[in-house]
Amino acid sequence: MTQRRRRSLALLTSGVLALPLLAGCGAGEDDGGPAAAGQDIATTARDRVVDGGVLRWAVDNLPDTLNTFQADADAATGRIAGAVLPQLFVMDAKGRPVVNPDYLEKAEVTEREPKQVVLYKLNQQAVWSDGREIGAADFVAQWRALNGKDSAYWTARNAGYERIEKIERGKTDLEVKVTFAKPYADWRSLFSPLYPKQVTGTPEAFNEGARGALKVTAGPFNLGAVDKKTGTVALTRNARWWGRPAKLDTLVLTAVPRAERPAALAAGRLDMAEIDRAGADRIALALRDGGRASGAKGAHGPGTSVTAARATLSWAVAYGQDESKAAAEQETRRKDAEAVRKYADEQAALRTFTVRKSLEPAYTQLAMNGSTGPLADERVRRAVARALDRKALAEIVLKPLGLPAKPVGSHLALAGQRAYADNSDALGGQDTQAAQALLADAGWRQGGKLTVPLGTKAGPESDKTAGQDDGKTPSGPGTGNDGLYIVGQDDGKAGDAKAPARAAGDHDGSDGDHEEDLPEGRLPDGEIVDADASAPEAREGRLFPAPAPAPFAAAQETTLLGQAQAQARARAREEAGTEDQAQDDGKRGPTLAGEEGEDDKEPAKASPAPAKQAHTSGSVLAKDGKPLTLRFVLPSGPGSEALRAVGERISQMLRKLGVNTELTKVADDSFFKDHIASGQYDLALYSWPATAYPATDARPIFAKPEPAADGSLLVEQNYTRVGTDHIDQLFDQAVGELDEDQSRELMRKADARIWAAAGSVPLYQRPELVAVKPNLVNAGAFGLGAPRFQDIGWKKAAPAKGDEKKK
DSSP, X not given: OOOOOOOOOOEEETTEEEOTTOOOOOSOSSTTOSOSSOOBXXXXXXXXXXXXXXXXXXXSSOOSXXXXXXXXXXHHHHHHHHHHSOOSEEEOTTSOEEEOTTTEEEEEEEEOSSSOEEEEEEOTTOBOTTSOBOOHHHHHHHXXXXXXXXXXXXXXXXXXXXXXEEEEEOSSTTEEEEEESSXXXXXXXXXXXXXXXXHHSSHHIIIIITTSOOSSOOSSEEEEEEETTTTEEEEEEOTTXXXXXXXXXXXXXXXXXXXXXXXXXXXXXXXXXXXXXXXXXXXXXXXXXXXXXXXXXXXXXXXXXXXXXXXXXXXXXXXXXXXXHHHHHHHHHHHHHHHHHHHHHHHHHHTTOEEEEEEEEEXXXXXXXXXXXXXXXXXXXXXXXXXXXXXXXXXXXXXXXXXXXXXXXXXXOOTXXXXXXXXXXXXXXXXXXXXXXXXXXTTOEETOEESSOTTSOSXXXXXXXXXXXXXXXXXXXXXXXXXXXXXXXXXXXXXXXTXXXXXXXXXXXXXXXXXXXXXXXXXXXXOBSOTGGGSHHHHXXXXXXSOOOHHHHHHXXXXXXXXXXXXXXXXXXXXTTOOSOOEETTEEOOOOTTSTTXXXXXXXXXXXXXXXXXXXXXXXXXXXXXEOEEEEEEEOSTXXXXXXXXXXXXXXXXXXXXXXXXXXXXXXXXXXXXXXXXXXXXXXXXXXXXXXXXXXXXXXXXXXXXEOTTSOEEOTTOTTOOOOHHHHHHHHHHHTOOOXXXXXXXXXXXHHHHHHHTSEEEEEEEEEEEEEOTTEESOSBOTTSOOOXXXXXXXXXXXXXXXXXXX
């Protein structure tokens, strides 16, 4: 195998750019204020937790590696490492690193001059599962593997380790002395997790040995069987564990995609699973409908949108004279009935779960690509940012869940962490007039002449984009002319191939204007209300219990298109100065000799073709003959509904400024790779995790891109491509500042500069929804904190009243 090139740690998971190894913030009590939301884990004293039992906990997939320092490590890798390997510092409930007494008596900086020295005093009982004491040899092996000097190690990053000069034994075997060549403020981030020297001692063991197995561990659990067939990883109680023993006998991590988790919970395959909004809604409905019998048809789920007319027609076809159609419809009815029964049974089982809620250690942002196009101008980026009502955007996602919807005020930390401070004033809050002034200063004007169609981008893809201008109002997705962003509109649905293209202005976004003309099961904004009617098999000729209104909708669309074109021609004539145009039944007569205008001795003229008229941008801003159109890229898969809703609201906010947005949905697997990382977007929504160590972990996200030898940009993880030398300098100063208060102040200054540069706008902290059995305790929505695996377990049953009296 060839050596792997070190690469960015950003990984896409449901719109989240996940950074392995990023943790929560520094120690302290007052700075950063309270966390936006606390943990929801049913905290219970250990003496009230059963000794024993099994917990089945969902993960997205089995990890490709068990080595958290490799590029393909993921969340499952980190969860396993947290349970089976030493974590010298762990995150408390406010996302601040604290000493883990299971491994350390203390760790502190003992010298600053002439060089920084950190002394670790290990717990004298701490041993590896093979009986060997944890000691300096393990620290040395990990440092040599991660300091970047030996390219034979396939490491994802070496941040901090490259600053170490030497590691040696202290006065006793329980002391480890680390001397730094350059001061390092984030020294607490190192050696968590700590691997045994058997893993880090050689490139072969590091690269391949720890990918599928960990023979030596040192946590409350050991790594048991990894079963790829069943998609499970078993963690078993560590008999050599010196701390408080794990309450559970076994912790089984089970790979289940998020969309399948409600069904897996109902089937008894899972006891705890992080779920999305749809899954939480199902559990809420199940609890609300608690009295309904299993298998009974409810007010939601499959079949609930079937009208009496559709049901009657379905019955008529199923028992009609056409035997082939009858057989097909009977099979369809059987499958539908089975789906209803299955859904009802699942709902009955989901009543045994509850949903615990908090806010994840991650925030969602609006990213603006500042490398090319209109957003290369800082004034345009600032205008876009100041058009946003960030609280309203946060409320779209968080308010329905009963979670606090306060916008995030920092790029570098979250509320509760010591580095947190709301620095958004460096950019300014929502101010439409200020945004308009910034755009005007950048040369963007309303009503400007266009040399390209309105739908054309003003950025680097302007030669690839074509559109139509009605001379007054913008067109294209997200402008309001065609309603909300329609999920699936570009999927080539059957029946759409022959339909004429939708004209700009054929729908003004108001609800219900043409609801009777829409395909059954679809609202005017495109929301599918009958998933069965929109399924692929339905579009491939399945017989519906009612006539499909698609032909009527297509005819109506054609009529509307003709009306829109006629209106566009009329406006074009008005702008060209033509007056008193003869009209008869919608047809325009030519100007005749002898009529008004004959004194100029001009020959009769036919009406000019609209394509040759001088187009204007109307209410949309324009500059240099091009409209201000921004390509807004969003993931299209399940679980991204909240992002799409926020994206549409942002488009509405920008529309008020005269900024046209072109909402583009892309497949989840190409969203990051083909668009964000490659810079093929103007606007995008994705999330970053919080970090306890922003001077180290956030620097590559905001570092100024540097030109490469081939002319491309080296962006590290800065996918907005916006950065400054000053921001870089502040990061460099902060990471080398050993005065913690001063280091945090430097980070706050850097954050203010990041706000001012307007490459990205933090919006809201992501919701964390976890379905659990009610009697599972010390587990659930952990928020900014880390799980304490040994305390997780099943709550003891309450003693009977008679037993209490006897006591």
